[in-house]
Amino acid sequence: MGAGKISAQSAHAAVLGFEQAKKYHKDWVKKWLDDGQAKIVVKVTNIEELNEVKMKAERLGVPVVEVRDMGLTQVDPGTLTCIGLGPAPSEIIDMVTANLKLL
Amino acid sequence: MGAGKISAQSAHAAVLGFEQAKKYHKDWVKKWLDDGQAKIVVKVTNIEELNEVKMKAERLGVPVVEVRDMGLTQVDPGTLTCIGLGPAPSEIIDMVTANLKLL
Numbered sequence: 001m002g003a004g005k006i007s008a009q010s011a012h013a014a015v016l017g018f019e020q021a022k023k024y025h026k027d028w029v030k031k032w033l034d035d036g037q038a039k040i041v042v043k044v045t046n047i048e049e050l051n052e053v054k055m056k057a058e059r060l061g062v063p064v065v066e067v068r069d070m071g072l073t074q075v076d077p078g079t080l081t082c083i084g085l086g087p088a089p090s091e092i093i094d095m096v097t098a099n100l101k102l103l
Numbered sequence: 104m105g106a107g108k109i110s111a112q113s114a115h116a117a118v119l120g121f122e123q124a125k126k127y128h129k130d131w132v133k134k135w136l137d138d139g140q141a142k143i144v145v146k147v148t149n150i151e152e153l154n155e156v157k158m159k160a161e162r163l164g165v166p167v168v169e170v171r172d173m174g175l176t177q178v179d180p181g182t183l184t185c186i187g188l189g190p191a192p193s194e195i196i197d198m199v200t201a202n203l204k205l206l
């Protein structure tokens with residue numbers, strides 16, 4: 001995927017994650033908004049690693065959203081392009097993503 | 104900016120724009136959600152062009168949000184890194200952005 005496509009997938013994850021977290025973690029969302037809505041984009045090397053990250057996040061109670069692409073342009077229809085984690089306290093997010101490289 | 108930084112800026116714009124549009128354009132937001140939350144990332148070549156796009160959007164009543172970076176990493180503090188337009192009907196968005204290149 002090109003930079004524009006990656007940016008759009010990240011934006012999808014951010015909006016979806018924000019909406020979902022508002023339902024179950026109002027306190028985390030409020031703190032995240034008050035603290036400037038920090039967003040960090042990290043990468044994985046393959047789908048297995050992505051699934052591991054997802055399971056780890058879910059076990060810790062971090063809100064997870066999946067972004068699947070319609071596949072009209074650069075990827076196959078339904079491709080899982082990224083996941084969104086949080087908003088959640090940084091000490092919890094770090095337990096899931098601290099060992100991943102920044103994109 | 105690297106791809107991860109650009110992605111984070113786009114994600115900021117998406118969440119900010121979504122929140123702002125909900126206040127003034129509930130109908131546009133509802134249709135955008137129903138239609139799959141389309142997001143398109145386009146680029147400008149300099150700040151003058153960005154300001155022109157912004158003014159054009161404002162004249163047409165398109166919700167505009169500005170993303171300014173804290174400048175802790177790749178850019179100077181307060182740098183305007185991107186703007187978010189919409190959600191708005193595609194025929195109106197196109198009047199603002201149709202001549203811009205995809206990122």
